[in-house]
Amino acid sequence: MSPRPPSDQAVVAQHGWARALATVLAALIAMGVVATLGLWAAGASDLPDDAFPRVVAATVVTAVGGTIKLSGGAGGLADGTAGLTVIPLSVTLTGALVLGAGFLRPLRHRAVTGGRELAGWAARIAVLWLLALVALGYAARQTFKLSVGDDTLSDLGDLFGVSPEVGFTTDIPRTLLSGLLWLAGVLLLALLVSRRAPLPGQLLRLQESVRPAAHAMVVVLLAYVVLGTLVALVVAATRGHASETLAVILLGLPNLVWLALTIGLGATWNGRVEGPFGLPMPHVLDEVLRSKDTATLDLSTLAEHDGRIWWLVVVDAVLLLAAAFLMAARSPARVRAWQHAVHLAVALALTVLMICLMGRISAHYGLSVLGIGDLGGGLGGKLFLEPELWSAVGLGALWGLVTGFLGALLARPVRRKGEIEPAEV
Structure with a gap:
């Protein structure tokens, strides 16, 4: 006796909002744990002004292609420049594996699936994913003070009351666009890589x-x-x-x-x-x-x-x-x-x-106080690849x-x- 096909209610339950929420939360938690441990090992837990949780959020944002804007300065007497374009691919890979597994899980043991059914399941994940990115974007913003380091510049800073600051914020519109494209790529790749997940009739070729x-x-x-x-x-x-x-x-x-x-x-x-x-x-x-x-x-x-x-x-x-x-x-x-x-x-x-x-990779930072100090003077750095x-x-x-x-x-x-x-x- 052949097994009965799943009812419409069973299909909805397997692809419902609760399952989508669990998939998105599992991916974000996994990415957050990896980012937290990695940043802790790198010494970022010592950042001033309790910036560590926000740096973790910024790391997760960049891992899915989001845009973090850096800024720096110290009033009218000092100028700072900073920029960073790098994707922490360990965090990216973790999120992709967890999201892909969660996306495919309701499809296992299925012989066929319809295009509308698959699109609806992906759309539920996408909506919750975008909401999560908005929350991460608002969390990933911080400004904190830095030590100048150089004795001469420190004396000048004390004399003129210069307190160098560096900060970062999330470009939320660009992050949402990049994060949505990243999600689409992950879900499509998961569907193509899996040997057991059913494909819609249009994609069987x-x-x-x-x-x-x-x-x-x-x-x-x-x-x-x-x-x-x-x-x-x-x-x-x-x-x-x-x-x-x-x-x-x-x-x-x-x-x-x-x-x-x-x-x-x-x-x-x-x-x-x-x-x-x-x-x-x-x-x-x-x-x-x-x-x-x-x-x-x-x-x-x-x-x-x-x-x-x-x-x-x-x-x-x-x-x-x-x-x-x-x-x-x-x-x-x-x-x-x-x-x-x-x-x-x-x-x-x-x-x-x-x-x-x-x-x-593209990263640079620099600080100049009264024209003293630049990217090559020990107060800055540059990296590109x-x-x-x-x-x-x-x-x-x-x-x-x-x-x-x-x-x-x-x-x-x-x-x-x-x-x-x-x-x-």
């Missing part, structure tokens, strides 16, 4: 061409995060700096390991570090970025400081071949090797594009073609039973 490749790319990204975590823990155990390592893991590990993924493919990034910065990074990366006004970050320049960098090529090759094998083994046998190569080329090119767009975008995307497509084809050949012996192998490649 993506079952064979898109899902295996999307799943393979997510596996590669998560594998890099796991490997990076293991390496970071080993470094912390052997060389110390446990708190800094924990801060990297909880705030920016994907920023580093996905950067390494693109560099292993042959991509080039350009950047510069000046002055002190509280953003922890590997020693070799810091050395290269401080070596020139605009440093080139690629395999050759990094290998000049540490020859082990060449192992990134090996790691990329092994992981991408494994992903290509997985993609081909989970696809019908009628899909030819050249089609697998094209699918993986497109998927890897889009993945590299996403990494390049989300991995860019930008990819050579289209060459990186092209290299990703090339690697996808090669590894996709080879992975398809390796997967031939493990084709699904009952399917016929095509005669031509």
Whole structure:
């Protein structure tokens, strides 16, 4: 006897507002916990004026693409400048995984789903998500005083009553737009990556061409995060700096390991570090970025400081071949090797594009009192990191073609039973 289809009331219950609220709250709580622990490990709990909770809120806002505006100054005698564009991808990844799992959970054990039903379920999550972003936006604003640090400037500050301040606020309209786009991307990717979630009839054609490749790319990204975590823990155990390592893991590990993924493919990034910065990074990366006004970050320049960098090529090759094998083994046998190569080329090119767009960093701060002090005078700093975008995307497509084809050949012996192998490649 075949199971009875779920009634309309059961479907509404599975996709109701209570379930949507639970999904949104679970994602926000998970992101907040990761951001709190990461910022605590980085020493942000010592910020003045009880700013720590608001900095946590600002971190969650930036993790979903929100915009935080920085400001600084000290009245008419002092000017301050500040700017920050960086996405804490550890927090972003946590939120994406929890939201994706919550979105897919009511759809499990379903053979089919309708487009209107799926859109309604996503819309409930989106409405509550936007309300949560508004609350976070109003929470993520603070102004607090800073110590000048330099003795001469401190004396001048005391003489003229200058009290340097720095603050941040949330651009709520831009944050809502970016947060909504981020949510849409997460839900769409979750639907495409899942092997069991039902697709509406209009999207069934993506079952064979898109899902295996999307799943393979997510596996590669998560594998890099796991490997990076293991390496970071080993470094912390052997060389110390446990708190800094924990801060990297909880705030920016994907920023580093996905950067390494693109560099292993042959991509080039350009950047510069000046002055002190509280953003922890590997020693070799810091050395290269401080070596020139605009440093080139690629395999050759990094290998000049540490020859082990060449192992990134090996790691990329092994992981991408494994992903290509997985993609081909989970696809019908009628899909030819050249089609697998094209699918993986497109998927890897889009993945590299996403990494390049989300991995860019731009940060600067400075303070000048009566014209004394600037970005290069010890009272400021500058950090930027930008990819050579289209060459990186092209290299990703090339690697996808090669590894996709080879992975398809390796997967031939493990084709699904009952399917016929095509005669031509």
